[in-house]
Amino acid sequence: MQRRSFLSLGLISVASQVLGNMKDSRVKNNPIVISTWEHGIDANKAAWEILSKNGKALDAVEAGVKVSEADPKVSSVGYGGFPDRDGRVTLDACIMDENSNCGAVAFLEHIKHPISVARLVMEKTPHVMLVGEGALDFALKNGFQKENLLTPTAEKAWREWLKEAKYEPIINFENNHDTIGMLALDASGNLSGACTTSGMAWKMHGRVGDSPIIGAGLYVDNEVGAACATGVGEAVIRTVGSHLVVELMRQGKSPEKACKVAVERIMQRFKGFEKIQVGFLALNKKGEYGAYCIQKGFNYAVYSQKINNQLFDGKSAL
Template identity: 55%
Template sequence: MKRRNFIKNASLTGVGLAVGSTIASCVENPSEDKKIIANTSKASLPLVIATWHVENATAKAMEVLQAGGNALDAVEQGCMIEEADVMNQSVGKGGLPDREGNVTLDACIMDKHGNCGSVVYLQNVTHAVSVARKVMEETPHVMLAGKGAEQYAYELGFKKENLLTEASKEAWEKWKVESEYKPIINIENHDTIGMLAIDKNGDISGACTTSGLAYKMAGRVGDSPIIGSGLFVDNEIGACVATGLGEEVVKTVGSFLVVELMRQGKSPQEACEEAINRIVNKPKSDYKNFQVGYIAVNKQGEIGSYSIHQWFSMTKFQDGVNEQIQSDFFYKT
């Protein structure tokens, strides 16, 4: 299944949308009752988790950590794997374009000190996450947008590339036949990649990168590059990343909310569930027709994930095991 179906109307698919995963839930069969298993063992470090089935990305991040690299290096290099994968039509090169045919990228990164960097509406540069890191480390700003972000990338030596592959161009041409502007909630295996890592020193960093909604209005920006919405890291408490319909994540400042709930004493799993509840319990919420998922980790290395609809997953690399874990979810028909 492909990533872009992640925003397809759950009521039309019957099985719902793609959803978040967690270590705190064990799903033997998505059609059977879920069994929630508490994680009482002490976490082994280093640890990497990421949204969706991205074992190549988590493997790269763990390679960095095992070689003595820090969590910041790990999440950047892990996300770069997906950005360079032209088969992944929701991140980096090969991403599906906006309705004008332009591939535009959003990304952010955050380190253990609370420093952060972000790029929005970046074109012609594959590794948006790396440009975001440069914004964080080498400018007085947090966010650069559009042509300004692109020009800054060239000044740093990033290569100008055509990000629209033939496959994505063909898909766009087919879409133009009807030009129906409607976010599609995927039942695919990918969307935004959000990654969190804890290195051997116990320090946490995170990153998030995406090409955004397919065929979006020109200039649209979702939650992924917004610190506090798509990503938030507090090295004293933990971290969270979001995926799904960004507009809904922004409305609740979702990742910040999850971290604050952990600060109040909730486990990562409990915090993710509460953050989803905030979305679905809003007055007139249309949650049956969109997807949001969260993954989170606390300072003790406990992890959790939760989403509105079924089929979201998380990849975890720990103790030599790189595995995909299906998430528990809210909307059980």
């Protein structure tokens, strides 16, 4: 009996030590948020408010990108976004959490915060994506307000464009074809991501890019890491770019190396890549991050306990 008691006490001690180590491991996770482009700096501030108080990564990325969606000066996202060729502002967004739950909206008009509609699609429906009038109807039934998203500045730019009606994406011109993609790791060690955009300026009415497509514009795997994309979505979709980056990290590549390989894949397969920009941003489970792009000029913002919301240049192939 004494031997049994001794063994029992030993097992209890070992179990307590294991649980203690697990708890310590959770405590040691340092939250971090990263996002694309300079407007990611303001977005990161809102996300960090949540992460720094041990909030969830999912809540952080939604709150973060909503800042860009509501900013009329950011004319490639949400309110103030440049319209399509018909003068209509149409928005795309998606969100994904640590459990592979995801939601998306595409070709959505009149709703300032498509990212929040995408989250409701994830949480309240059996679907992943709603589009067009169906997405708008769903948003209105869930309390969102219909409003005019075409600002005077965006309308003026559109009317100027109409004089020649020439369509030619401009590399690294954020007003033309760039999103905000945001990735976060919270104190519990969980990852989430969000991506939202008004798409290419002067696009054909009905065009949808990579941003709302899970696996293309955004992908999260809580065992490995997360990635998002920016730039010309047609190139990203053809390679399922963000999913590719995550799978490359699964194989042991660093976030930057994974982004580099994904960019090189596009350059091998996409004719005319010299005239476009595509960039990938990645964050792994350890909190390591990296980016890579085709052309020089892509930048991203980082906010963590060690880095106070700084802007970094992504390495480029050209």
